[in-house]
Amino acid sequence: MSFLKNRWTIIALVMLCWAIVSSSVLGYYYYQYTDLVARLGGVPVPINLGIDYANGTRIWFNGTVGVTLYDAMIRAGWRVNATSFGAMGLYVTSINGITESLQSSRFWGWWTWMYGWSHGGSACNKYIVTINETVIWYYSYTDPTTWEMTRPP
């Protein structure tokens, strides 16, 4: 049979099977995740929320509760200005009157503590916080060429 002689046919069939398995597993975990979020989405949890203005002032709001990070910030009484990017979420431009500055290359970014500060990586209103998580907003100096943000000290 000619198609059996062509090894690429077999490889293509195996890859097709692999693609189906991967897609099924992806779909399964996506549904599990959305189901979990739907079940827990309405439950605010306490976190350790901090803000660092990069001028030596760091204030902690330990025990602040929230569902998302943005929710916790609002419940902590912060004044937050943000631009919405639709499904991608909010981009924070100003916190408590301190606005990002292109001239001095300083922007707001949030970091979470996991054996050191790790950059948040998603919009604050899309990030569902976990119990007793430590999160800090830092007015970071950002390298204008690489867009790399300075870690909080």
Added chain:
Amino acid sequence: MNSFKIAMIATLAALSIATNYALIGVHQVKLMDFIVFVGGFCFGALAGVSIGILSWLIYGTINPYGFVPQVWLATMLAESIYGIVGGFLGKTLASTSFDGQRFKLCVFFATMGFLPTVLYDLITNVAWASSSNMPIVAAIFFGAQFTVLHEVANAAIFGICSVPMITALEKLSGGWRYVVPKK
């Protein structure tokens, strides 16, 4: 259909039902699909479809997990896919010798175990979702852990067992496969 074929259909259907009951506690891992496929491969699509329907007629009605008519009809219909695929491949590979290309055939049969199972699971999940008023897409993805296990198990069974089983049945039928003499 000659008496030998009818006897083989009855024997394979009995084997399929017996293995299904024997493996009742092992979820998603069954030899039924493989037996239906091999039946179709060696004795034609009609024989394969008959084995599948006969198996489900008994296993579907006398089942410790219960009986849902819609799901039962869907499984019976979907089980025929293995017989049809087996029949088609049996006809296509009728005069092909397995010697010297066993590994390639094992991989090929594994994929042929996997792909019809995807269709089988899709049909049965849609039937189950319809009978339990569940959204179809949600039913498909929520049941993905079971379908993936079923697909992978079938790929392994088809890949490992097809060549030996077909060879054995070929010897039993006097060196003929799908009423075509082997080269």
